[in-house]
Amino acid sequence: MGKIGSDYKKINLADWNRKEHFSVYRSQMKCGFSLTTKINITNLLPFIKENGYKFYPVMIYLITRAVNNHEAFKMAMKDGELIVWDYVNPIYTVLHPEAETFSALSTVYDADFAAFMANYNRVAERHADDLRFFPETPPENHFNISAIPWINFDSFNLHIADFTDYFAPSFTIGKYQQQADEILMPIAIQVHHAVCDGIHVAKLIATLEAYCKDIGTVLKSQV
Template identity: 40%
Template sequence: MTVKLDITQIKKKRMKLYPAMLYYLATIVNRYSEFRTAINQEGELGIYDEMIPSYTIFHEDTETFSNLWTPYIPDFEAFSMAYANDMQRYGSNYGMIGKPDVPENVFNVSMIPWSTFDGFNLNLQKGYDYLIPIFTMGKYYRDDEKIILPLAIQVHHAVCDGFHICRFVNELQELINS
């Protein structure tokens, strides 16, 4: 499902978009078990107590990506500082895994800041048992007085349906507006 979020308040508050959205997404993901349900490496179904955002960063010089992760901290300022520390320490690491020791309880977030979109879908090899949500953001744009950010949300129907996604999006928008 792809939605258009109004991120006007983020821009008005001069917040950095990526860490703000990582925090907001993680906050809502951690509220509900359907977004924390996974099959572990032993093939067992379970629910993580907490999920951690894993996110892509772009290396302009090589036009490649790396994945970093930052522990979820319920306080926005503390999370933002942890994000900034991770970016400073690991942001120049190349390779798929920019920050080592990736925990099992991560959910994936990426951004395609070069293009806006109305729909986006990932095709996962062996995705039938990947239950954790995946979030992809696009290029934001102005629509009259609003600043709009496209967000694609990919979930597994075995643990999440339209009701859960709509509740997620509504609460995410409320959090952004607050």
């Protein structure tokens, strides 16, 4: 399915129900918003361990699949027009422990889990010793994922100095912890208000939670 370049459709602003909201938050009152919540991954962890997967790439896949199911998170400006990518690829940070720096890598999205993992592993192997921030040119159709696996945070805010017309969302995941009978993982989401409202974030979180709860079924389905 996936490829670095992607097709897209143009949004007809004249007929769009968010035309006024888009105009206000893009030009008159430029703003984004962030939200931090905790995702229940109680069912996900045993599945990962039983199958010998690594946690981070599985989460990257699940977040990417959720993002690609919601148009509000795939919007961008292209040639002066608002568009929705057919799909977007994740740009994610990978730590270099000895240098204590990281690189931003990207894996071509594929709804098929095995294909996505194969793509991820090829990228990881190709750039294992590359300390550059961007070892490869990032795809135009992208969004962002990072991880702070050492901290179980309750709130996280990514401050972007100037995000004019930059509509790609950013996700940050933290250290998961057990609370009572559940294992919860913090996740922070930063979005541009011109294209995304609270209801859109809520729907995406619900999708991601459903994926984590019923992981076996999700990975069998490529929809």
